Amino acid sequence: MTFDVDHVLAEATTEELAALVCGSGSWHTTGIPRLGVPPVRLADGPHGLRVGEDLDYSEPSTCFPTAVGLGSSWNPALLKRVGEALGREATALGVDVVLGPGLNIKRSPLCGRNFEYLSEDPFVSGTLAAALVYGMQSVGVGGCLKHFAANNQETDRMRVDAVVAERALREIYLAGFQRAVGASQPWMVMCSYNRLNGTLVSQNPWLLTDVLRGDWDYRGVVVSDWGAVYDRIAALIAGLDLEMPQADGREAVVAAAVESGELSREVLELAAERLLSLTHKAVTAVRPTGVIGHHDLAREAALESMVLLRNDGVLPLAPGARVALVGEFARTPRYQGSGSSKVNPVELDRLLDTLASRREVTFAPGFLLSGDLDDDLIDEAVTAAELADVVVACLGLPDAEETEGSDRTHMRIPDNQRALLASLSETGKPVVVVLSNGAAVEVAGWTEETSALIEAWLGGEAGALALAQVLTGEAEPSGRLTETLGVRLEDYPSTLMFPGETGQVQYGEGVFMGYRGFDAMEREVAYPFGFGLGYTTFRYDALKLVETGSVVTRDLRVAASVTLTNTGQRAGAEVVQVYVRNAAASVPRPVRELRGFTKVWLEPGESRTVTVALGIDAFAFWSTPHERFVVESGDYAIEAGSHSRDLPVAGGLRLDVPSLPTPLYDESTIAEWFADTDAMDALQARVLARTGERFELGEEMYAVVAGQPLRRFAQFPGGPLTVADVDAVLAEYGRPV
Ligand code: BGC
Numbered sequence: 091m092t093f094d095v096d097h098v099l100a101e102a103t104t105e106e107l108a109a110l111v112c113g114s115g116s117w118h119t120t121g122i123p124r125l126g127v128p129p130v131r132l133a134d135g136p137h138g139l140r141v142g143e144d145l146d147y148s149e150p151s152t153c154f155p156t157a158v159g160l161g162s163s164w165n166p167a168l169l170k171r172v173g174e175a176l177g178r179e180a181t182a183l184g185v186d187v188v189l190g191p192g193l194n195i196k197r198s199p200l201c202g203r204n205f206e207y208l209s210e211d212p213f214v215s216g217t218l219a220a221a222l223v224y225g226m227q228s229v230g231v232g233g234c235l236k237h238f239a240a241n242n243q244e245t246d247r248m249r250v251d252a253v254v255a256e257r258a259l260r261e262i263y264l265a266g267f268q269r270a271v272g273a274s275q276p277w278m279v280m281c282s283y284n285r286l287n288g289t290l291v292s293q294n295p296w297l298l299t300d301v302l303r304g305d306w307d308y309r310g311v312v313v314s315d316w317g318a319v320y321d322r323i324a325a326l327i328a329g330l331d332l333e334m335p336q337a338d339g340r341e342a343v344v345a346a347a348v349e350s351g352e353l354s355r356e357v358l359e360l361a362a363e364r365l366l367s368l369t370h371k372a373v374t375a376v377r378p379t380g381v382i383g384h385h386d387l388a389r390e391a392a393l394e395s396m397v398l399l400r401n402d403g404v405l406p407l408a409p410g411a412r413v414a415l416v417g418e419f420a421r422t423p424r425y426q427g428s429g430s431s432k433v434n435p436v437e438l439d440r441l442l443d444t445l446a447s448r449r450e451v452t453f454a455p456g457f458l459l460s461g462d463l464d465d466d467l468i469d470e471a472v473t474a475a476e477l478a479d480v481v482v483a484c485l486g487l488p489d490a491e492e493t494e495g496s497d498r499t500h501m502r503i504p505d506n507q508r509a510l511l512a513s514l515s516e517t518g519k520p521v522v523v524v525l526s527n528g529a530a531v532e533v534a535g536w537t538e539e540t541s542a543l544i545e546a547w548l549g550g551e552a553g554a555l556a557l558a559q560v561l562t563g564e565a566e567p568s569g570r571l572t573e574t575l576g577v578r579l580e581d582y583p584s585t586l587m588f589p590g591e592t593g594q595v596q597y598g599e600g601v602f603m604g605y606r607g608f609d610a611m612e613r614e615v616a617y618p619f620g621f622g623l624g625y626t627t628f629r630y631d632a633l634k635l636v637e638t639g640s641v642v643t644r645d646l647r648v649a650a651s652v653t654l655t656n657t658g659q660r661a662g663a664e665v666v667q668v669y670v671r672n673a674a675a676s677v678p679r680p681v682r683e684l685r686g687f688t689k690v691w692l693e694p695g696e697s698r699t700v701t702v703a704l705g706i707d708a709f710a711f712w713s714t715p716h717e718r719f720v721v722e723s724g725d726y727a728i729e730a731g732s733h734s735r736d737l738p739v740a741g742g743l744r745l746d747v748p749s750l751p752t753p754l755y756d757e758s759t760i761a762e763w764f765a766d767t768d769a770m771d772a773l774q775a776r777v778l779a780r781t782g783e784r785f786e787l788g789e790e791m792y793a794v795v796a797g798q799p800l801r802r803f804a805q806f807p808g809g810p811l812t813v814a815d816v817d818a819v820l821a822e823y824g825r826p827v
Contacts, residue, residue, distance in 0.1 A: 092373050093126040095366045099359060101125055107362040108344035111326065113334040116143065116316075119365060120341075130372050132313075132334070133183065135176060136190025136222065136233075137206075137426060137550065138433030141183045151179045152384040152551065153426055153435035157192060158528050159395030159547035161208035162569035162622075164665045165689045166221035168394055173225020173233070175384040180231040182380025186372040187232035187278055190431070193219040193266045194282075196529075196573050197242040197603055198588040200498045205427040205528020205548050209572035210604030210619065212262055213684050216269025223274040230375030232277025232368065235270055237315055239263055239297060240597075241282035244497045245589035248317070251285035254597040257677075260712035260719070261601050264301065271306050277368050278311045281330060283318045292318040298329035311364045316430075323347045331361040383436050385552050392549040392556035394663075397569040398623040399533070400543040404480060404520045406563025406625065413449045414474035415442065416456040416514065417484030417507075417524075424486050424526040425553050429494025435551035441484060441524075444558035452478060459488050461504045468513050475517045480541075482561065483514060486526035492548075497589055501532050501579045508536065515539040524557060534577040534616040545569075563625065568663035568689070570622035570733065574605050577616050583607030605734050606680035620667050620684070620733030626658030626694065630666075633730050633739040641706060641721045641747045648704040652730050652739055656692035665689045668702045669737060670709060671727045679711055682729065682737075702730070709745060715752045723747045753825035756816075760787070760803060761796040769823035773815060781810040 102110075106122045114120040118129040134140035137156045142148035154160065154172055163169070180188050192206040193215040201207075208215040223233030240252040240263050254263060270276070281291045281298060291297060292314050302308045313332040319325045322333060322340050333340060347353035398405070407413065420441040426433060445451050454471040458464050475481045485507045491498055502508075503525075514521050520541035525531065528548045537543055544567060546557055559565035576582050583599040584607075590596060597603075602610050605619035631653040639645035650668050666689075669682040685708035690700055709726055710719040723746050731737035751766040752758070763770055777785050787795065795803060801820075804811045 093370065095363060095370055098122060098125045098127055098366055099363055102362070104348050104355065104358070105341065105345045107358050108348070109341040110365050111332055111344065111358065111361045112340040113332060113336045116335040119332060119369070121369070127366065127369055128373065130186045130369050131184055132187045132189055133180065133185040134190070134430045135188040136192070137431055138435065139176065139179050139183055139185060139188065140431065140433055141185060148434045149183055150434050150436045151183065151382055152388055153433040154388050155392050155395040155550040155553060156205045156426055156431070156528055156548040157208050158205045159549055159569070160222070160391060161214060161218055161572040162397055162547060163391065163394035164214065164570050164572070164687055165394055166217055168391060169218050169221035170225035171387060172391055173222040174229050175387050177226040177229035177231035178378060178381045179384070180226070180380070181229070181377045182382045185231065187234055188226055189234045189280065190236065191219045191222045191233070192236050193270060194237055194241050195263055195266065195603070197597070198582060198584045199501045199530040199573070199576070199579065200588060201242055201529065202244040202493050202495065202497045203427075203429070204530070205492055206431055206494075210574065211572065211684050212265035212269065214572050214687070215266035216273070219266065219270040220273035223270065223276045227274065227277065230377035232372065233274065234278035234280050234313065235267055235276050236280035237282035238267055238279050238302070239282060239291065240286050241284050243589045243595065244495055246593065247495075248283040249285070249593055250590060251288060251594045252597065253287060253594060255600055255714075257712040257714055258597055258600045258603070262603055268306055271302070271308050275308070276310055277371065278313050279308065280313050280315055281318060283315050290318070290320055292330050293321060293324040293328045295328040303329065311368045323353050326353060326357055326361055331364045385437055388550045389552035389556045392553040393560065393565050393568065395547055395549060395569045396556065396560055396567040397545040397571055397621075398542070398567040399545055399617055399621070400537060400540060401623055402520075402541045404522060404541040405561065407449060407480060407561050411449055411479045412477070413445065413451045414471070414478035414481045414519070415445060415451045415453045415484070416471045416474065416481055416510070418455045418457060418459055419484035419486055419526050420453060421455065422459065423554055424489065424548065425550055426548050427492045427528045428489055431494070438551050439554035441554040441557055444555045445482070445561065448558055448562045456483070456510045457504070457506045461488065461506055463506045463509060468510050471510060472513050472517055475514050475519050478519060481514050481517070481519050481521045482524060483511060483521055484524050484526065485511065487528070487531065492528045498529065501530060503531050511536055511539055522561070530573055530575050532578060532616070533575060537616065545571075566624050566660070566662050567622075568624060570620055570665045571617055572619070574608050574615050574619045575617040576608065577614055581608070581613050581615070583611070601680060606683065609681040609734065618733050618735040620665070622665070622733070624662040624664070626656055626660045626662035628664045628692070628732065629655045629657050630731055630739045631655070633728065633741040635728060635741045635743060637743065641709075641745055644706055646706040646709070648708070648728070648743065649701050650686065650704060650728055650730060650741070651699050651701040653697055654690060654692065654700050655697040656694055659694050661691065661693045663689055663691050664732060666700050666702060666730060667733065668704065669729045669734065670704070671729070672709065672722070672724055673727070674724050675711065675722055677711060677713070682734065684734070704728070716750060720750060721745060721747055723749065754820060755824050756801050756820060757799045759797050760792070760800050763800045766823070769819055772823060773819045776815050776818060777810050780815075783810050785809070785811045
């Protein structure tokens with residue numbers, strides 16, 4: 091069954107179009123049956139499908155590692171395959187659009203939804219989100235980027251005003267969305283609940299229209315987060331096409347607004363057209379047969395998600411090792427987060443079973459999930475440890491601490507788990523800690539008590555199988571951190587301002603967020619951004635740079651190549667990370683920024699030349715006065731290595747770009763005027779013609795007044811310059827204010 095979009099637009103009544111832009115129930119759009127337009131079905135995800143009318147029940151579907159894990163894979167090809175699998179499962183469940191991925195930036199480790207987000211870095215987030223969407227859409231199911239934008243906390247999420255400077259937005263909080271929109275043209279983008287710089291995002295024309303559609307050329311549908319709309323008419327005018335879920339009487343409100351002239355029919359038609367195009371895509375998509383059940387892919391994804399943070403050689407566990415398996419999470423796995431992304435898994439592995447089939451295991455729960463201290467449980471675990479060769483302790487965060495709707499107040503693991511770990515380490519037996527958590531926890535106080543530490547994140551339904559394979563060395567842990575693990579919460583650049591007060595949160599750290607802030611402040615960290623070990627080692631040899639194109643023609647490309655050698659005894663993966671730094675910029679810039687990466691698998695002894703391509707955006711920053719990304723002349727360092735604080739090979743690049751005068755306006759300073767030779771020549775010509783002298787400033791005077799707005803300087807009596815001169819030149823050379 092199909093329909094013609096233009097025909098429907100021409101034939102539909104205002105009421106029918108109004109109904110189209112308002113949802114039907116919780117999970118469907120409203121079709122126009124009379125004209126052959128069916129409803130489209132939406133479902134939560136994206137770590138698995140949540141198909142069901144209420145939060146308590148959903149149809150079984152594969153539960154993949156949550157985004158924190160998928161992000162840690164640094165593997166777009168894997169994300170694409172997970173996307174395809176999600177698409178196949180969506181097809182089996184009759185779903186047309188999956189409401190994910192979430193790619194908000196992890197501004198603070200406390201955000202309750204960090205488990206649903208990919209990284210603190212927009213390059214990683216955008217690249218991986220694009221791959222996931224690409225995978226879904228390649229099998230005919232739509233993806234939906236969410237939550238657009240600056241929804242970086244759960245506290246007061248439906249009202250809070252995120253106050254963010256445009257540069258931080260463009261370089262950090264919007265940049266991942268921009269990358270993913272450009273690379274995957276998602277069928278949908280979901281707007282967030284919060285306000286951004288004073289305006290509800292659902293009603294924010296700057297964000298939803300000027301930036302998303304104007305600057306980025308987005309052509310799909312913008313859907314509201316569930317309940318994000320306050321004023322439906324303002325939202326339509328701002329560019330919000332579909333309101334979800336159905337809100338009582340909204341269609342009538344929209345139709346009446348068209349009738350009264352408050353809303354032009356063209357605006358309604360534009361939104362309706364986008365919905366009709368999406369529906370048409372859904373109806374005509376060629377979809378492979380739907381399948382539920384991708385346990386093996388979930389296992390593979392979990393392997394690539396796991397980050398080995400520390401290992402004194404105890405891992406992989408020796409073949410005959412007797413293992414004390416301690417911790418309730420070995421029996422009651424913590425494998426996903428709470429809230430709208432919660433999946434009803436098809437099957438569920440437990441480490442208690444998967445490890446016991448590989449090694450001799452004695453289990454002791456060790457702690458209560460409630461957080462209460464129980465000395466008997468600790469004593470039992472210590473006894474098990476004393477009789478074993480090695481302890482594997484499964485620690486982490488309880489369910490309630492990581493959920494949509496609330497943030498954490500600290501980043502420690504529960505005290506009863508700390509007490510257990512202290513007692514276990516007193517036995518003198520090597521202790522391997524496996525963490526199950528979706529957001530960063532403080533490890534600095536106790537990582538030294540461990541022989542090995544694996545950050546297993548929330549690994550999905552097959553996480554425990556992957557973990558047993560990693561512990562025994564059947565498989566490699568190949569994840570890398572996509573967020574910095576700070577020593578203390580107090581060290582994070584956003585901490586003082588998170589989660590804000592009286593309805594407002596200030597993003598005062600600007601672009602200096604995550605590793606960009608830690609590095610600028612030269613702050614010690616527990617484990618740096620990009621870090622992760624494997625069971626083998628790698629060597630980097632000299633970096634080679636090949637430059638083509640130019641900044642002026644906007645086609646600059648830099649191919650950065652390194653020779654990578656696996657110097658260990660086992661096959662393994664390395665994530666080659668490339669960072670760019672621009673030491674002498676005209677604005678404060680981060681010490682280094684990730685601009686490219688690639689994950690490579692090498693056999694023992696194997697060497698390979700690995701090339702990472704950098705585009706012009708790798709060198710750019712957002713210039714607020716120019717209202718665009720610019721590249722400045724200067725020396726750029728390009729560094730490559732295994733994480734943000736281990737970059738053994740580097741090269742330099744000089745870029746020469748004609749200088750771009752700062753557009754002048756009525757408050758431009760004397761220094762800014764002097765930098766604009768055309769405007770200055772025009773000003774001098776005027777002054778000279780009128781007074782017979784030029785406007786000159788001695789060196790000392792210039793130092794005093796260079797920072798003053800020229801127009802106000804002209805107000806002072808006695809000089810050759812007048813306000814009228816300044817205004818006349820501004821009229822020709824200035825930018826509109
Ligand atoms: C969440 C979204 C989700 C939607 C539908 C909202 O509360 O923020 O991520 O897709 O509900 O369940």
